[in-house]
Amino acid sequence: MATDKLQRPVVITGGARRIGLALARHFLARGQAVILSYRNSWPALEQLRQDGACCLEADFSSDSGILDFAARVAQRADGLRAIIHNASSWQAETPDVAPQETLKQMLQIHVHAPYLLNLQLGSLLCGYGQGASDIIHFTDYVVERGSDKHIAYAASKAALDNLTRSFARKYAPQVKVNAIAPSLILFNDDDDEEYRRRALDKSLMKIAPGEQEIILLIDYLLQSRYVTGRTHAVDGGRPLR
């Protein structure tokens, strides 16, 4: 029934951990409705549900999984405030996995998912006025530099970066479409001391700044009525090193 639908939620893919989780909590604390996707049952989900998030299990490893998620979002939302494409997989090339499989998986999560979701859900972003809705793509600093260990990952994020320009053109002037290109934001729990030291030394600012830097930028982008079609680096000045 229409009355059960959420009022213009923000959709966050991969919203049950790390940066996606921080964003979900940020929006919920402000009273902004949230629909998030999760693949694995992370502990934070229980509290997210209690705080009002609509948490939908979704696996984007297949196109049908992506399209099914889009259909369930459309059933639950009367329109959308934003789609934040956060879901990602940082796979390196490894001898255990055929390279064509690595490439396929990277394109699936970083290109098929945003491409199909933007097309399926775009109409729900429209109708609210000039620049009133947003699509945010999470890319990566490696888009401009390439990567010797994560070649397919970097290529797929580069394709996502390009989708930013195409969807900005397609949905203007109602929807702004921007990319965020982070370098180090958060370490993984299993990163060892040597890895951490080297990673910190790669930027001018020499910190892992945490989710707040991303939240600040997303707040800015959502408040803007003019900024679209651009890639916004959050990299501590890394290209200058």
Ligand SMILES: NC(=O)c1ccc[n+]([C@@H]2O[C@H](COP(=O)([O-])OP(=O)(O)OC[C@H]3O[C@@H](n4cnc5c(N)ncnc54)[C@H](OP(=O)(O)O)[C@@H]3O)[C@@H](O)[C@H]2O)c1
């Ligand atoms: N953290 C950094 O320092 C950093 C640096 C550069 C770029 N970025 C980008 O910033 C974004 C957020 O980073 P993060 O480190 O918080 O990401 P993350 O820990 O890699 O988490 C991404 C989310 O994507 C979900 N996901 C992965 N594969 C999926 C699939 N096939 N179907 C559905 N969901 C899937 C994961 O769900 P499950 O855990 O349930 O599998 C997870 O919740 C990512 O796009 C990343 O590429 C981050």
